[in-house]
Structures are given as C-alpha cells and as structure tokens.
Amino acid sequence: MSLPPAATPRKRVGILISGGGSNMAALIAAARDPAFPAEIALVVSNRVTAGGLAKAEAAGVATSVIDHRGFSDRESFDRAVDAALNDAHVDVLCMAGFMRIVSNWFAETWRDRALNIHPALLPAYTGLNTHARAIADGVRVTGATVHFVRPELDVGPIIIQAAVPVLATDTPGTLAARVLVEEHRIYPQALAWVASGRAHVVRRADGTEHVVIDAPPSPAPTLISPALQR
Ligand code: GRF
Secondary structure, three states: OOOOOOOOOOEEEEEEEOOOOHHHHHHHHHHOOOOOOEEEEEEEEOOOOOOHHHHHHHOOOOEEEOOHHHOOOHHHHHHHHHHHHHHOOOOEEEEOOOOOOOOHHHHHHOOOOEEEEEOOOOOOOOOOOHHHHHHHHOOOEEEEEEEEOOOOOOOOOEEEEEEEEOOOOOOHHHHHHHHHHHHHHHHHHHHHHHHOOOEEEEEOOOOOEEEEEOOOOOOOOOOOOOOOOO
16 A cells, blocks of 8 residues: 655744734744644744733744843854754744844854844835834835845845835824735745745855745645735
C-alpha cells in the first residue's frame, strides 16, 4: 500500500511584539488554516505590559517576556531573544509592532529569516509617526510594507506593499486604522511566501537587493486575489 506523501512540516514562526499585537493576531489567525505553510511557535515581548501577550495566550500560543531594561546593552538583549527563539526551534521571525532597534549581530544572525512590517510605503517615511508626517506633507497615498530586516532601521528588501489613500479628512488615527486593515492582509501573505520558500532575495551587481516571488505551485493556496498575485 503506498502511503500518501508526508506533508512538508510547517515552518515554525516567532513573533516579536511590544504592544497591542494586532499584526501578531492576524498572523496567528492565518496560521489556523492547516494549508498555511507556517505555525506560530512563540511570541516574545520586550514589555510585560504588551496587550498582545494576552491575545497570544488566549490563542494558545507560547509567550515569553524578555525585558530589555534588564540588559546592559542592545546585543546582550538580542542574544537573550535569539536564545528563546532557538529554544522554540523558530525558523522564521516576524517583528510586529516591536519597538526595538536590533543590533547588527541580530540582523545578520537572522538575515533573510526575519521580517518586519512598517506603516508606510518604504523607502518613504522610515521611523516613527509615519501617518502624522504623511498628512503634514499632503501626500495622497501611503500604505504599509513588509520587508526583510537589515541592520539599518526600516531598510531591507521589500516583500510586499499595500497602498492606501490619504483622505483630506484624515487624522493620524483614522489613517492608521485604514492602513492597519491592509497590514493585517499583507503580513500573512508575506509570511506565506517566505515560509513556503517562494521569496528569494536577489543581489544585483551594484549591491542593491530585491525580492523575487516564485510563481505559485498549482493549486496554490492564495491569500489574496490571483489578480494581485505576481
Ligand atoms: C502598526 O502600524 C505596525 O505597522 C507598527 O506598529 C503598529 C501597531 O502594530 N509596527 P500592532 O497592532 O502592535 O501589530
């Protein structure tokens, strides 16, 4: 009797948070689908007060609090986070509202295995208060970006982006809410592409990097409409 092919083991994902964890919740929800190529193995917060911890625990996801204030320098904190991720056999790391700048050591250790979401269309509006700055500048379009992490803040090969219109009536709060809806859609898509091995970082001759997404295997579990899939 021929046995069915063993299912490819799902990639184990660690999520780093500092706050409410709405993107973490979107990733946890996406991973509930057995066809999703990743499972959420661990949520790590640098703040014991992070509201996302309760959401993760309610979803049955293991959590860990590693308070950055207990470490003398950035790299020693990062090494403690790295140890917790390795203990949980994490393959891919998603930073989701994680308000820490990682050390060069951490970025290189997790090179092309660490993703981050930023509430702007990078390379525009790196840093904080992206929505207030976009409104102040009168831009007509902003959005969100998921990228691979590199040592420099909010820089790295872009995996996926979503564009969101800026309305004349927008406040930073109304704009943030509209962008978050798109964040919760594109982050699971980005993780699915990375976890399924379809996202590749290509370095050009001039040293710049970009991400190529392989064509979907058919039948492909699509998370976004095929028209949007490359
Ligand atoms: C989001 O806009 C995210 O892009 C940024 O922090 C905000 C809150 O994220 N990094 P979350 O709700 O904690 O996931």
